Amino acid sequence: MTEYAEAIRLVLADVPSKTKFAVVAPKLDRKGNLDAGQVLAELTGPSSLLVLWPFHIRVPEDVFAAADQMLDVDALQPRHLMAAIKQVHGAVVDVETATRILQCRLSTLFAALRSGRPVFAGVERLSAICEFVPPKLEVRGSRLEDLSGYGEAKEWGIALAEDLWLWRSGRIDWADVDRGILLSGPPGTGKTMFAGALAKTCSAHLVATSVSRWQSMGHLGDMLAAMRKSFSEAEARKPCILFLDELDSLGDRQSFSGENGNYCTQVVNGLLELVDGSERLEGVVIVGATNRPDDIDPALLRAGRLDTHIRIPLPGFESRKALSRTYFGPTLTDGDLERLAVATEGFSGADFDRVSREVRRQIRKSKGSVSVDLVLSKLPPPMAIEGELRWNVAVHEAGHAVVGLHLDIGILHCVSIRKEVRRYIGQHDGLALFQMGDAGLRDRRSYLDQIAMHMGGLAAEAVVLGTIFEGAGGADGSDIHQASDLATMMEVQLGMGEGLNYVRVRTAHELDRLRRESAVIARRVEKVLLREQERAKAIVESNRSAVEAIARALCENGFLDGPDVARVLAPHSLRGGNA
Incomplete structure (x- = not known):
């Protein structure tokens, strides 16, 4: 502001005029707001006023009313x-x-x-x-076209690049360009890398920041000022991709309470005001990123804001082959890439990047070259799913399949066991995948049946193996976790539990917190799970031969699709149990 004020004084000094001008550049107060009173006080003076006001901060009504004319100063070219x-x-x-x-x-x-x-x-x-300056993100693929594993997000980004080119050439209006997207997915799936590649594909500047960076500035006024600064930087570098990471850290205003509630509400309101600057943000595309999309205030996702939401999953088999080629070089054969794709199941893009650094470090030391054996040696040691462990996992997954089929909860797509796991990634050893039917309104029994299916693996272990193992719990997304969330929703939202009330919860985090804070809810949920576990055990006991037949076939083949399971079950018609 000081430099602009001095430039204006220099220009006015060469303008022959009898009118005296006073140049006013208001200062920020501790809350990050400009002092309009300073401007209004100058109106009583003898000079004409020329007021410098940052375009990213709303002009107060009194100043707007007093102004004879308002001009936007373009960014420095x-x-x-x-x-x-x-x-x-x-x-x-x-x-x-x-x-x-x-x-x-x-x-x-x-x-x-x-x-x-x-x-x-x-x-x-x-x-x-x-x-x-500004922060630049180095990406191996450089452009979106060179990246793998982004699916729908990649298609969106390439379409955006074309729209930005049409906008620059004046063929379409800014209103026809997507102005915001929210990317979600597990940590390490490459949301930050996507933003950098998107900027390069779009030939746009990249301004990258995060909620934690804003929060580190200090009190509320400092944080709001840091937010405005990020948007100002993006506006000054149009066309620009403004990357906002960790958006879930802002939270949802409906969940705010206590001493920090007002603070958090002002922060969310401040961001919404910045995102809503339609004319001011022409040429700026906002890319938000989060690991927990359910924790974001819904107002931020409404039309005209971050209204496109794309989930970036962990890379699949073909994507892992492509990432192996990108990170470990062109000397690997197709067979090498397939071996790496199998060995890196559950890896994120960040995992590939970490392993590639270790591989390059080893090559520098040994002055050797990249080989598939070298890459495999840098992966976490595998644990083969074989012998007694393989049988235990097979029984667990067969229990899910039989209970789910007996209760007709949906279509069974497949049952599978991994050949090996690398434990630090937190992979499940096996999978029984059902597609729930689209039956419109669900009744109480359908929810209880789904909970029983989740408890089916634990029930099969108890009946067939005579003991239970840790695989049914102990991690987010486990059988007990999913069953607990369903039972909690029945108790506090759906009117299907012991009580009749409504508590607004939307996320797994909020459901977990509710169980922690309410002993009554926790006891009710536990009663549902224990009851459905007993029901699942009764079904397994009545169909033990079917469970063991599926488990034997699964041990032998590692994978059974729906028709395969039907053929195995043909001699074993499913019987009643306590359904």
Whole structure:
């Protein structure tokens, strides 16, 4: 603001006029707001006022009413900088140099080109630091076209690049361009990498920040100022991709309470106000990222904001082959890539990046070359699912399948056992995959049947193996976790439990917190799970031969699809049990 005020004074000094101008640049208060009172006080003076007001902060009604005219000052362009350097320093810089140093923050630029320093000394200093401002994300694929495993998000990004090109050329209006997207997925799936590649594909600047970075600035006023600064930086570098990470940390206003409730509400409201600047944000596409999309305030996801939500899953088999080629080089054969794709099941893009660094470090030490055996040696040691462990896992998954089929909860797509697992990733050893039927309104029995299916693996272990193992619980997404969430919803939302009330909960985190804080709810949920476990055990006991037949076939083949299971069950018609 100071530099703009000085520039205006220089311009006005050369304008022949009897009118006296006073240039006012209001200052921020501790809450991150501009002091409008300073402007209004100057209105009583003899001079005409020229007020500098940041375009990312709303102009108060009193100032708007007092203004005779309002003009938007465009962002500093290379030609402006070239002309200024020539006029002030008497030197000439080319377009490429001016464009490069404009990537620096304006305060840094003005500091480097200070009065009394030779201009080329300032340019040299700026050239040394411009590589790091704004933050740049290095991605191996460089562009979206070169990345694998992004599916629908990649298609969206390539379509956005085309729309931005049409907008730049004046063929479509900004209203026809998608202006926001929310990416969600497990940690390490490459949401940050996607933003960097998207910016390169779109030939746009990238401004990357996060909620934790805003929060680290200090109290409420500092945080709001940091938020505005990020948006101002993006607006000054149009076209721009503004990447906002950890959006779930802001929370949902409906869940705020206690001493921090007002603080958190003001933060969410501040972000909504910034996101809503339609004309101001022309040329800026906002990419939000989160690991927990259910924790985000719904208002942020409404039309005109981050209204496109795409989940980025962990990479599948073909994507892992492509990532292996990208990270470990072109010397690997197709057979090598298939071995790595199998061995890296459950890996995220971040896992590939970590392993590739270890591989490159080993190559530097040994002065060797990349081989599939070298890469495999850098992966966590595998544990083969075989022998007694394989039989235990097979019985568990067969229990899910038989209980689910007996209760007709949906279509059984497959039952499978992994050949090996790498424990640190938190993979499940096996899977019984049902597709729930689309029956419209669900009744209480359908929820209880689904809970019984989740308890079916534990029931089969108890009946067939005579003991139970840890695989049914102990992790997010486990059988007991999913059954607990269903039972909690029945008790506090759906009117299907012992009580009749409604508690607004939307996420697994909120359901878990409710069970922790309410002993009554926790006891009710436990009663449901114990009752359905007993029902599942009765079904397994009545159909033990079917469970064991599926388990034997699963041990032998590792994978059974729906028709395979039907053929195994043909000699074993499912019987009643306590359904």
